[in-house]
Amino acid sequence: MSARRLLLLLLAAVALAAIPWLVDGLLGVTWVRILSFAALYVVLALGLNITVGYAGLLDLGYIAFFAVGAYTYALLSSPQFGLHWPLWATLPLSAGAAGLFGLLLGTPLLRLRGDYLAIVTLGFGEITRIFINNLNSPVNITNGPQGVNQIDALRVGGVDFSQALHVGGFEVPAAYMPCLLFILLAALLAWACTRLQTSRIGRAWQAIRQDPLAAAACGIDLRRYKLLAFALGASAGGMAGGLFAGFQGFISPESFSLTESIMVLCMIVLGGMGHVPGVIVGALILATLPEALRALGPLQQALLGHVWVDPADLRMLVFGLALVAMMLVRPAGLWPRGAGR
Amino acid sequence: MRPLLAASGIGKRFGGLQALDGVTLEVAAGHIHGLIGPNGAGKTTLFNVLTGLYSADAGTVQLDGEVIGGLEPHRVVAAGLSRTFQNIRLFAATPVLDNVLVGAHLRGSEGLLGALFPSPALRREQARLRDQALALLDYVGVGKHAARPAGELSYGDQRRVEIARALAAEPKLLALDEPAAGMNPAETEALRDLLARIRHDGTTLLLIEHDVKLVMGLCDRVTVLDFGRRIADGAPEAVRNDPAVIAAYLGSPAGGAPE
Numbered sequence: 135m136s137a138r139r140l141l142l143l144l145l146a147a148v149a150l151a152a153i154p155w156l157v158d159g160l161l162g163v164t165w166v167r168i169l170s171f172a173a174l175y176v177v178l179a180l181g182l183n184i185t186v187g188y189a190g191l192l193d194l195g196y197i198a199f200f201a202v203g204a205y206t207y208a209l210l211s212s213p214q215f216g217l218h219w220p221l222w223a224t225l226p227l228s229a230g231a232a233g234l235f236g237l238l239l240g241t242p243l244l245r246l247r248g249d250y251l252a253i254v255t256l257g258f259g260e261i262t263r264i265f266i267n268n269l270n271s272p273v274n275i276t277n278g279p280q281g282v283n284q285i286d287a288l289r290v291g292g293v294d295f296s297q298a299l300h301v302g303g304f305e306v307p308a309a310y311m312p313c314l315l316f317i318l319l320a321a322l323l324a325w326a327c328t329r330l331q332t333s334r335i336g337r338a339w340q341a342i343r344q345d346p347l348a349a350a351a352c353g354i355d356l357r358r359y360k361l362l363a364f365a366l367g368a369s370a371g372g373m374a375g376g377l378f379a380g381f382q383g384f385i386s387p388e389s390f391s392l393t394e395s396i397m398v399l400c401m402i403v404l405g406g407m408g409h410v411p412g413v414i415v416g417a418l419i420l421a422t423l424p425e426a427l428r429a430l431g432p433l434q435q436a437l438l439g440h441v442w443v444d445p446a447d448l449r450m451l452v453f454g455l456a457l458v459a460m461m462l463v464r465p466a467g468l469w470p471r472g473a474g475r
Numbered sequence: 476m477r478p479l480l481a482a483s484g485i486g487k488r489f490g491g492l493q494a495l496d497g498v499t500l501e502v503a504a505g506h507i508h509g510l511i512g513p514n515g516a517g518k519t520t521l522f523n524v525l526t527g528l529y530s531a532d533a534g535t536v537q538l539d540g541e542v543i544g545g546l547e548p549h550r551v552v553a554a555g556l557s558r559t560f561q562n563i564r565l566f567a568a569t570p571v572l573d574n575v576l577v578g579a580h581l582r583g584s585e586g587l588l589g590a591l592f593p594s595p596a597l598r599r600e601q602a603r604l605r606d607q608a609l610a611l612l613d614y615v616g617v618g619k620h621a622a623r624p625a626g627e628l629s630y631g632d633q634r635r636v637e638i639a640r641a642l643a644a645e646p647k648l649l650a651l652d653e654p655a656a657g658m659n660p661a662e663t664e665a666l667r668d669l670l671a672r673i674r675h676d677g678t679t680l681l682l683i684e685h686d687v688k689l690v691m692g693l694c695d696r697v698t699v700l701d702f703g704r705r706i707a708d709g710a711p712e713a714v715r716n717d718p719a720v721i722a723a724y725l726g727s728p729a730g731g732a733p734e
């Protein structure tokens with residue numbers, strides 16, 4: 135690596151690491167927590183982007199992989215089974231279990247295309263949630279609708295990501311710690327996705343997305359590359375799930391509903407399908423939009439003297455309007471891939 | 476001498492239509508082999524069977540002694556048979572160069588790990604494939620369009636890109652489905668030179684073509700299909716004067732008689 139690239143990398147790392155401080159200073163510490171969730175959504179959206187954006191496989195049950203990852207982490211690090219495995223084991227297992235699940239789901243779906251694939255994956259997503267919901271009898275595995283509680287915090291070596299970190303005389307506040315971890319992982323994934331996109335594998339996906347038959351006639355093994363896209367997207371979702379479980383400390387099946395799958399898909403569509411920077415922007419906007427719209431309550435109070443419309447209802451309205459406007463004005467997304475790519 | 480491609484007794488049925496009925500086709504190495512016949516004769520269907528897009532109901536296919544009948548399309552390419560399509564099937568939104576790189580897919584070895592952390596050898600391989608793809612684009616005459624999305628090119632240039640994409644796999648046999656369709660006389664003339672050059676450079680060609688002048692001038696051997704049957708096979712001269720062939724063309728409302 136050249137000295138210049140090393141310097142750029144260092145600058146980028148410092149800039150990313152400075153984000154929690156910046157957000158805290160400008161918007162307050164609650165926004166650091168909001169940003170942590172948003173970074174998890176970035177991981178989710180980048181993962182789904184591999185499946186949908188790169189390979190063109192419309193998966194409407196993506197959140198199932200998030201669920202598998204979350205439950206893998208939760209069951210291995212909570213009083214549920216009395217297991218408290220370390221993060222370096224549970225997180226790869228979360229990603230691996232979800233990836234395996236992706237392979238299992240993907241295999242029977244290989245022959246389906248477009249709408250059919252969407253419908254079947256939608257079904258799989260719901261089945262997974264219902265399955266988790268009911269896996270508390272005859273043997274209690276998932277604890278059913280109550281979910282899993284007291285999940286161990288994210289901890290690596292001596293570093294606990296739910297506690298403040300003291301390095302020399304310098305203190306990193308507790309709220310910043312998960313945020314920094316998630317930003318780091320999201321950045322690594324973004325880098326990997328960018329690399330993949332311009333690689334031999336990325337070109338094969340691009341070919342399959344546009345014309346599977348012509349891709350096969352170019353020597354591309356459709357089965358293999360579709361499964362790879364499914365499994366990689368699923369692993370990213372599983373990793374996000376594991377982080378989510380460790381961050382929140384509890385999980386229950388209702389976190390993994392169809393609306394969540396749709397939300398992650400909307401992030402990709404809004405940002406720009408197949409384009410990493412666009413996907414990141416889309417995920418950040420949609421993940422923080424509900425929180426930003428919360429301010430509409432006090433705003434109504436101040437301007438109109440009364441809260442006329444519940445901000446929670448407004449959220450869906452604004453969200454719907456934004457999507458419709460997007461489809462009309464920028465059908466390719468806010469930040470699509472430039473021409474020639 | 477063993478033919479490069481040997482297909483025999485190929486049958487293919489669509490519902491009540493016998494699209495191919497015991498067709499036998501032998502292509503000798505080093506030849507340009509023409510496949511002609513009136514509209515709906517079954518030429519494209521035969522291509523689809525040869526390249527694994529359709530599975531035949533009957534018959535066997537061998538390429539260079541290796542059985543390729545019944546293989547999946549990507550395995551047929553690996554065995555050394557590449558093709559183009561009658562209705563151009565480029566990756567329209569993808570740059571021309573990347574279209575050709577997709578064609579070279581099987582010649583690369585970069586996997587998941589290699590994409591993220593390429594070794595020097597992998598970097599060299601990818602750079603070499605890129606250079607070769609650019610050279611191929613120059614070879615077929617569309618080098619200056621390398622960076623443009625393939626869908627933006629003119630019809631004739633798209634056909635050339637598709638030929639380059641198929642050549643990128645370094646096939647033993649290149650099968651072209653009506654490469655001159657939609658080309659003007661000047662473009663067709665240039666295409667003839669290109670096809671002759673490809674053969675000269677060592678690739679055997681199987682050519683479906685309606686332009687009879689092109690076929691007769693270029694091909695070493697011609698096979699004629701009509702209603703899914705082979706009605707003639709031989710040197711262009713002999714085929715042109717074959718009564719069965721003349722009847723097939725005169726009897727077909729869409730086809731013209733070979734002069």
Ligand SMILES: Nc1ncnc2c1ncn2[C@@H]1O[C@H](COP(=O)(O)OP(=O)(O)OP(=O)(O)O)[C@@H](O)[C@H]1O
Pocket residue numbers: 489492494512513514515516517518519520521561
């Ligand atoms: N997938 C299919 N399903 C049903 N019928 C088909 C299919 N493909 C081809 N056919 C029929 O098989 C017959 C042969 O078609 P084919 O496309 O092979 O003809 P062709 O010789 O390539 O004609 P052309 O010169 O018009 O391209 C036609 O009657 C066609 O309608």
Ligand SMILES: [Mg+2]
Pocket residue numbers: 518519520561
């Ligand atoms: Mg045809």
